[in-house]
Amino acid sequence: MKRTLSVVCSLSMLLVPALAQNAAPMSDQKFLDTAAQTDMVEVNLGTLAQDAASSQAVKDYGQMLARDHTQDFQALQSLAQQAGLTMPTAIDTDHNKAMIGPMHALKGAAFDHKYIENMIAGHTQAIALYKKEAQTATNPALKAYAQQTLPALQKHLDAAKAIQQGKTPAM
Numbered sequence: 001m002k003r004t005l006s007v008v009c010s011l012s013m014l015l016v017p018a019l020a021q022n023a024a025p026m027s028d029q030k031f032l033d034t035a036a037q038t039d040m041v042e043v044n045l046g047t048l049a050q051d052a053a054s055s056q057a058v059k060d061y062g063q064m065l066a067r068d069h070t071q072d073f074q075a076l077q078s079l080a081q082q083a084g085l086t087m088p089t090a091i092d093t094d095h096n097k098a099m100i101g102p103m104h105a106l107k108g109a110a111f112d113h114k115y116i117e118n119m120i121a122g123h124t125q126a127i128a129l130y131k132k133e134a135q136t137a138t139n140p141a142l143k144a145y146a147q148q149t150l151p152a153l154q155k156h157l158d159a160a161k162a163i164q165q166g167k168t169p170a171m
Contacts, residue, residue: 042069054108123157
């Protein structure tokens with residue numbers, strides 16, 4: 001069962017970028033909603049990691065994500081205001097139920113493993129989304145924001161992969 005789940009998760013990680021590239025462009029508002037939810041979830045889970053993780057590398061990674069995604073959220077708020085778009089201010093029920101709640105039930109090594117696994121999958125999806133937005137956004141400021149955010153998302157993905165491989169990431 002565990003092996004099957006791992007195979008399904010691995011395959012889904014490979015398919016998400018391909019699906020994101022082939023899907024119709026999302027509206028700037030939808031991208032903003034998705035990016036804001038992602039930032040809020042990352043801050044929440046990054047803060048949780050600092051308390052629930054057993055590995056210092058995971059605690060440090062959580063701290064980096066909380067800091068970086070707080071700054072990103074603030075930049076996104078400014079862009080939303082300039083573009084006349086509505087910015088979400090709280091994590092929605094779906095994200096709370098699917099991502100936040102299950103992680104609060106974990107501690108120690110179990111938390112470390114699941115958190116890093118989720119961060120790899122999430123940042124892989126985010127990179128695909130941001131690449132698409134950088135190419136297709138109708139708002140030039142959101143297009144530039146997506147392009148400028150990609151290196152930080154890649155840094156987060158690389159650090160999570162390093163932790164998963166038992167290495168100390170550069171943060």
